[in-house]
Amino acid sequence: MAYRYFATPKRTFIIADTPGHIQYTRNMVTGASTADLAIILVDARKGLQEQSRRHAFLTCLLQVPHLVLAVNKMDLVDYSQERFEQIKSEFADFASKLDVCDLAFVPLSALHGDNVVSRSEDMPWYSGPSLLHHLENVHIASDRNLIDARFPVQYVIRPHRSDDPELHDYRGYAGQLAGGVLKPGDEVTHLPSGLNSRISRIMTADGEVAEAYSPMSVTLLLEDEIDISRGDMICRPNNAPKASQDIEAMVCWMTDARKLTPRSKLIVKHTTRTAKVMVKDLRYRLDVNTLHRDEDADHLALNEIGRVRLRSTQPLFVDEYAKNRQTGGFILIDEATNATVGAGMVVKAD
């Protein structure tokens, strides 16, 4: 997977360029995990392929908020509106089975530049925006969760400065907001203790801020002394993530060195918290092309995706992945090799 950068006067873009074949499923999952928008390219002559459906499914599994189906090579089908509409309706049928948030269709000829940057003169029947115009204007500001305050504690800042009375007792909880908005004066709950306190100040090196929201990196100061360390979570009293040791998740397996099987022992890293987990059960393996669920499957191999039940040695503070990608996503690590062997998306926690 390669990252590429470009900018227009309106926006800057990072392209995560991932190959499309099934043996690169893990690359696609990785690229999609941070994407705001995915573009799936379809050849107008060939129509929807198995891999178009697979890509659409992965986009939805990873909750990429925006999807564009770009129907390319329209020049080779005489810029036929009928052909475009046919592909569009076929895809819309398929997408109705998926949890697609926002879907757009653009007919293109990349070779001739039709509808890439400016509107095509050869397709007067198409009244939508060019691809670039869509990319520049798609509304992504609402994609972040600004409702559910989530602050995974990353690092405790204690300057230990005896020469400065203000810094002598300074104890700041540094981290990046994974959701919601926090303000000085807000009542907050600390997990795992369940103790409540109030935010006294929100600090950055550039001064105090009146409110902090995702994805700001800030330092929280609390009114009460609570024993808080890395891996803990600060949230609002009436809106906390689930503190759970039993988690069900969709897992994409990313190694060919071993398989995921029931009773596999692994390390989980979820936000800033690391724990050991055991695979309790493989509920089913999903065929990423047909969406068929194989409930008799007894393992996941490289690039396979399945629904898994995990039991962790200590509670994780999780949300459903559909609600928050940061607090709903985790990686699995092989304890012996230290390799990242899996990626998980929380479906539910008990």
Added chain:
Amino acid sequence: MGQSSQQAPGRYQLSQLDVLEAEAIFIMREVAAEFERPVLLFSGGKDSIVMLRLAEKAFWPGAVPFPVMHVDTGHNFDEVIEFRDRRVAEAGVRLVVASVQEQIDAGKVTEPTGRWASRNRLQTAALLEAIEEHGFDAAFGGARRDEEKARAKERVFSFRDEFGQWDPKNQRPELWSVFNTRIDRGEHIRVFPISNWTELDVWSYIERERLELPSIYFAHERRVFERDGILLADSPIIQRDETETVFAETVRYRTVGDLTCTGAVKSTAVELDDIIAEIAATRLTERGQTRADDRASEAAWRTASARATSRACAANTCPAARRAASTEHAPATGPSSHHFDPGPGKHEQRHPAVRHGGLRRRRQEHPDRPTAV
């Protein structure tokens, strides 16, 4: 996608620089929390200056909880060393110098000799030895993915084995912002917190934060000579032949490094604004050629190559690369090449480095830059 710096962000929206800063701070805190002995590579160059500022911000009001290390070729610009020492003192961090000269004196490496001599390749050995000697398990570098094509696939956390080697097949997938920091004894990780920044972002951040830079980044009059289209500083440590005449020119440097192979560009940019305008102007021109995508991207990669070439010593260059290097006189563009990029396959064929069989590595052998894919 970030908000543009040109648009005022709305409520609950951060500017692009703020998003990048928050990400870099997150990465630095993650390393400080999970590694025992991190170190920040600090050359006195613009990227490492940004990194040191980010480190100060990440742990403020606490001190930066790791030392900085300069891999010193001994072929330095005086202005840069003066700046390095002053900035390190101001930040209150410990400076570790990994000296290539000491390695040469101790007979651990052999210094290349002759007209094309450069110590670039010796930097890696000095770096690895210092990492081992000090037991560093994570080293922050200021490399960016937009710098050159070979870096586009690099991870933020780049795993090195006990020989300090980077194996492209053995890199870890990076999902969301969950980074796997686990290593065994003797191994280390290079961490690139500003991976997602472009050259323009770096300059914009320097301006916004009012960061001081070594004076050689700004236009000044210097005695230089031309070698293969590259303007090199007149210095006792560079052997000139009789055809290479020295003349005075108004130049600035876009990177700092080994004086023997870091090329200057003609420029009248004396203020940060001028430099940013130069970069932004080039970017606009490139973007204007949206229809000639192929040509534009080749030109952009040539510029990128040229930039690498101007720093990679001539010993590693070939006529094709030297031709590419002549485009260096254009105003500075990041090889960030802000344009649509048709994809890796096509480029690799067109890329002069790949097309030209006899060419070895033209890029600078820089210790905090991983080997090309």
